[in-house]
Amino acid sequence: MAIADELQEESSGQNVMKGCQEKSLEKDAMKGHQENLGEPDAVECAPGGEEGNPYVKVEHGTVGPAGKHRKQKVVAGSGCWSVAERITSFFDSQGNIKDYFKIKMSILSILMEVGMTPSLPKIFLPGPPEALTVLLDGCVIGCIASSEVEKVVAHIRELKVSSSAVIPADMDVPLSLGGAYPGLYLFTSPSRFVRPVRNISIPSNGSENVELIGPFEQVFMEIRCPDGGDGGRKSSFPATHEEIHPTGMFSVVANLTPWSDHNQSPRNMYQCQMAKQTMAFSSQTIQHRADQKLYHLQTPQTPIVRTSAYTKYNIDEFPTGTNAIVAVLAYTGYDMEDAMILNKSSVERGMFHGQIYQTETIDLTEQEGKSDRSSRMFRRSNIGKSACPSLDSDGLPYVGQMIRPDEPYCSIYNEVTSSTHTYKRKGSEAVYVDYVAVDVKNKKQLQKVNIRFRHPRNPVIGDKFSSRHGQKGVCSQLWPDIDMPFSGTTGMHPDLIINPHAFPSRMTIAMLLESVAAKGGSLRGEFVDATPFHSSEKKDSEESDSKPGSLVDDLGLLLREKGFNYHGLEVLYSGVYGTELTCQIFIGPVYYQRLRHMVSDKFQVRSTGTIDQVTRQPLKGWKRGGGIRFGEMERDSLLAHGAAYLLHDRLHSCSDYHIADVCSLCGSMLTTTFIQRQKRPVREIGGLPRGRAPKKVTCHACQTSKGMETVAMHYVFRYLAAELAAMNIKMTLKLCDGAGA
Amino acid sequence: MLLLCVLPSRTNHGRRFATVTTGYLVIDPPSLHAITAALQLPLLATPQQLCALSFPPLKRVCALFWFFFLHSSVRKEQREEEDTMEGLSYARMPRVKIRELKDDYAKFELRDTDPSIANALRRVMIAEVPTIAIDLVEIEVNSSVLNDEFIAHRLGLIPLTSERAMSMRFSRDCDACDGDGQCEFCSVEFHLRVKCMTDQTLDVTSKDLYSSDPSVIPVDFSDPSATESSENRGVIIVKLRRGQELRLRAIARKGIGKDHAKWSPAATVTFMYEPEIHINEDLMETLTLEEKREWVDSSPTRVFEIDPVTQQVMVVDSEAYTYDDEVLKKAEAMGKPGLVEIIARQDSFIFTVESTGAIKASQLVLNAIEILKQKLDAVRLSEDTVEADDQFGELGAHMRGG
Numbered sequence A: 001m002a003i004a005d006e007l008q009e010e011s012s013g014q015n016v017m018k019g020c021q022e023k024s025l026e027k028d029a030m031k032g033h034q035e036n037l038g039e040p041d042a043v044e045c046a047p048g049g050e051e052g053n054p055y056v057k058v059e060h061g062t063v064g065p066a067g068k069h070r071k072q073k074v075v076a077g078s079g080c081w082s083v084a085e086r087i088t089s090f091f092d093s094q095g096n097i098k099d100y101f102k103i104k105m106s107i108l109s110i111l112m113e114v115g116m117t118p119s120l121p122k123i124f125l126p127g128p129p130e131a132l133t134v135l136l137d138g139c140v141i142g143c144i145a146s147s148e149v150e151k152v153v154a155h156i157r158e159l160k161v162s163s164s165a166v167i168p169a170d171m172d173v174p175l176s177l178g179g180a181y182p183g184l185y186l187f188t189s190p191s192r193f194v195r196p197v198r199n200i201s202i203p204s205n206g207s208e209n210v211e212l213i214g215p216f217e218q219v220f221m222e223i224r225c226p227d228g229g230d231g232g233r234k235s236s237f238p239a240t241h242e243e244i245h246p247t248g249m250f251s252v253v254a255n256l257t258p259w260s261d262h263n264q265s266p267r268n269m270y271q272c273q274m275a276k277q278t279m280a281f282s283s284q285t286i287q288h289r290a291d292q293k294l295y296h297l298q299t300p301q302t303p304i305v306r307t308s309a310y311t312k313y314n315i316d317e318f319p320t321g322t323n324a325i326v327a328v329l330a331y332t333g334y335d336m337e338d339a340m341i342l343n344k345s346s347v348e349r350g351m352f353h354g355q356i357y358q359t360e361t362i363d364l365t366e367q368e369g370k371s372d373r374s375s376r377m378f379r380r381s382n383i384g385k386s387a388c389p390s391l392d393s394d395g396l397p398y399v400g401q402m403i404r405p406d407e408p409y410c411s412i413y414n415e416v417t418s419s420t421h422t423y424k425r426k427g428s429e430a431v432y433v434d435y436v437a438v439d440v441k442n443k444k445q446l447q448k449v450n451i452r453f454r455h456p457r458n459p460v461i462g463d464k465f466s467s468r469h470g471q472k473g474v475c476s477q478l479w480p481d482i483d484m485p486f487s488g489t490t491g492m493h494p495d496l497i498i499n500p501h502a503f504p505s506r507m508t509i510a511m512l513l514e515s516v517a518a519k520g521g522s523l524r525g526e527f528v529d530a531t532p533f534h535s536s537e538k539k540d541s542e543e544s545d546s547k548p549g550s551l552v553d554d555l556g557l558l559l560r561e562k563g564f565n566y567h568g569l570e571v572l573y574s575g576v577y578g579t580e581l582t583c584q585i586f587i588g589p590v591y592y593q594r595l596r597h598m599v600s601d602k603f604q605v606r607s608t609g610t611i612d613q614v615t616r617q618p619l620k621g622w623k624r625g626g627g628i629r630f631g632e633m634e635r636d637s638l639l640a641h642g643a644a645y646l647l648h649d650r651l652h653s654c655s656d657y658h659i660a661d662v663c664s665l666c667g668s669m670l671t672t673t674f675i676q677r678q679k680r681p682v683r684e685i686g687g688l689p690r691g692r693a694p695k696k697v698t699c700h701a702c703q704t705s706k707g708m709e710t711v712a713m714h715y716v717f718r719y720l721a722a723e724l725a726a727m728n729i730k731m732t733l734k735l736c737d738g739a740g741a
Numbered sequence B: 001m002l003l004l005c006v007l008p009s010r011t012n013h014g015r016r017f018a019t020v021t022t023g024y025l026v027i028d029p030p031s032l033h034a035i036t037a038a039l040q041l042p043l044l045a046t047p048q049q050l051c052a053l054s055f056p057p058l059k060r061v062c063a064l065f066w067f068f069f070l071h072s073s074v075r076k077e078q079r080e081e082e083d084t085m086e087g088l089s090y091a092r093m094p095r096v097k098i099r100e101l102k103d104d105y106a107k108f109e110l111r112d113t114d115p116s117i118a119n120a121l122r123r124v125m126i127a128e129v130p131t132i133a134i135d136l137v138e139i140e141v142n143s144s145v146l147n148d149e150f151i152a153h154r155l156g157l158i159p160l161t162s163e164r165a166m167s168m169r170f171s172r173d174c175d176a177c178d179g180d181g182q183c184e185f186c187s188v189e190f191h192l193r194v195k196c197m198t199d200q201t202l203d204v205t206s207k208d209l210y211s212s213d214p215s216v217i218p219v220d221f222s223d224p225s226a227t228e229s230s231e232n233r234g235v236i237i238v239k240l241r242r243g244q245e246l247r248l249r250a251i252a253r254k255g256i257g258k259d260h261a262k263w264s265p266a267a268t269v270t271f272m273y274e275p276e277i278h279i280n281e282d283l284m285e286t287l288t289l290e291e292k293r294e295w296v297d298s299s300p301t302r303v304f305e306i307d308p309v310t311q312q313v314m315v316v317d318s319e320a321y322t323y324d325d326e327v328l329k330k331a332e333a334m335g336k337p338g339l340v341e342i343i344a345r346q347d348s349f350i351f352t353v354e355s356t357g358a359i360k361a362s363q364l365v366l367n368a369i370e371i372l373k374q375k376l377d378a379v380r381l382s383e384d385t386v387e388a389d390d391q392f393g394e395l396g397a398h399m400r401g402g
Ligand SMILES: [Zn+2]
Pocket: A663, A664, A665, A666, A667, A668, A671, A699, A700, A701, A702, A703
């Protein structure tokens, strides 16, 4: 968030709005709203991990560069991910800058008290295993006898928790006894990740004894889950610390999955990956931003079923989805194999609407040739007024203007050459100009503009959606409202239909729970808390005699109270026939996310198009308008079907079809040459185009055109012949009539 | 006098395809009960054909197939029937009883007809009764926080009073403006110009839309009895802060819910089969009071109750039953199967209609019947005449058995 603010401040100073009616420079028009630049709320910290992964690492077996050899999806337990709730600060609790020298001196004196041998008078210190080196912020300050060190650490921790100010509360105290570098490493510097845990080795005198620990020391500590158990520890290594809540092991993303303790674990990890691909409500200040690409959900909702972390991290400011009424049934067959049916009317009413914001930066100073830098400016050519109506006289587009593919959106005039260069939209879809920001740092002349485009991305068939339980699916149909099943009593239609087969093998029980809970919650007008491991929390005092029922019971009874089926089932009627469906249907609201993989950005279509210059075969690649490889296995399947004509069409007609002239006398296809005919003065007949004289081809080797034949072949074959010829290998073709071939 | 016409059909007793006849029902508003049959028109359209008629273009091919398939079966059955039961009239006289009628809400019973007819009525109410909604927006100035498409979409979803819609032209069929969709016969123009000049956030609502036609205005949801309060100022379109401005011109056109949900006049239309509940009194008497209570409580909705005096189980509200089978399962679990028998009546329906406010709920039902009738007329015409081919194209040929 801090980064966002910086960007925003920068833009608020320099960007000037360009309206279509008035183009006055209103600098103060976009004062970005200031957010408190205090400590970030939450930062993920990762001991031994890469990127921003979920709480555990997911490995895809042996993943090749293209992920070709993906075997079993294996979960590696390495790297425990948790949330660093805070970052150590420069300031103390009073807001004054910390005196680090004083802190160091106080730590030093305490260490001396407990028996540390300081390094200063003597240069040579006893080393391991008898004594362990003590480092403070990376400097060796002394050593402590190995037998004493654990007691020392416990003492320091006690002082740390007691807020006696002699030891900073956010100090890292990692103690490594084994390994390559045994020692006691102390850290007091600012900007370290720390998170709170409860210290249980100190007698609690009513206080919580919350200690801030860092990622380094966490690995060497015994922290138990606060479920009252010992976590399988041996009595020789008792737990010294305890998590404040069992969800302490989760990252921010993992913490947002409701009831993740009821899901099969890989599903939770899939959700962690997908939560980062959601097309969410990405920013509150989109109008001031200039991101390269930014996905934005137009109509987000807050989930009915949410975890305590959701509230804690204020995800409501950046919601990721919509509460959709989900019916679980096989209705039309269009929900097979993880496809899902969306209600057309729901979509038309705004469900999952969204857009992509994309910014193009045009900086005249960055372009080559310093000499003519000042000669270039944003201007529309005088001739081009009618040619590009989308541009204003300053060479920039109107805000709100729709720009179709291959239409110009910016025009640059070069005074020296007096030529104009226009930037044209690529791609296959029309976009809207959302915003034009001009950089007025250079007082003399406009040198830099940011043009932000808006791509509408309302749901279409082929777009990807997912619940919060790793249940992703692709929209297969936008089904009419009237054909959807409906409830006779309430008249509800589902917004979304998914197939029951999505559940047995994946075991995402939490999704079913969410549906039931959200139904109960919406009937009562309340949010439902779905924090995982609720039952594992240590009960305050021993008043847990009133044995709490199972979660399902609690949720089911809520539904029952409101006159609904205990299990979340409802009798539905076919929308097409009006007759009762043969079984009751599981229906309820589930929070669905729209994922940013959309067909409009991916579909690939080609009949003819760009070709490779050497082989004359189609290029590959979406950007170049290329084709998709029709490989050997695809060829085999067409052969198996006997679809010979189709095969010929794909592999020949639509590829490098070529008619070559071959000399049947010598069998060469490389020695043929066109004979340049003498220009016979042909009188033009009454404006008619001159009839093309038939080409005359001869064989260079045989010096005759007698044996010339035309043969249809792949162009690469000619290329092959040429390549072979370069290696002094002659390729000879034997021609005969088709009948005998 | 309120004129209602309902499409009855012959009871089909398990037979899939039946002949449909039309009739008119006249309802006297003061009593809302007196219903008289006025007219009958023999028709050849199966209930399934009715369903198919309200199919969207998407499934046109499918519908074509259905027509072809069904038509042949209808013909065959009809011939068989004509042989056996000659001279019998199967016309049924559906009855409508209105239970509750408010501007935006209607609850009525529909009796003596088939589920297919009830469903056709429901489908037409949702997807084919025309209303007027904003369809084209020309934005002059928009410096608000919402983008142009977002505002246009929000404008489209504002319900407009659409009493005129039935008599209006679809702009695609309008010959006055050559399909331009901008003339008075097929469109209504709206203007909106708002600029926030104060430090207070300004709500732009549907009340800021100025209509060129006083009969087509945004629906007013405010309670007329309530005093003039600043609250309830209509549907909020966007909020403006100081200096922001919204200026636009919008064209509203006639359309149906099948094309876009914004034209659907129905918030909810649903029907349920009327349950017929028979308690086996003898078996019930074998239960103790405790067991009775347990059984009664097994239903999530209050259908049964125990008479405090006689301690007998009685049905208090049969329509509260949601066909959830809970009481049947409970009876089974108690070892008393057959304790209660519940039949869903196949010829009796309870409709609930909620309108968006574009048209009155009562008018919605009447318009739906009118449209259903037009559809049937079209089917009937095309039965023998080739001229209906203009209207139905290939469909007509199929219906004539081609
Ligand atoms: Zn030759």
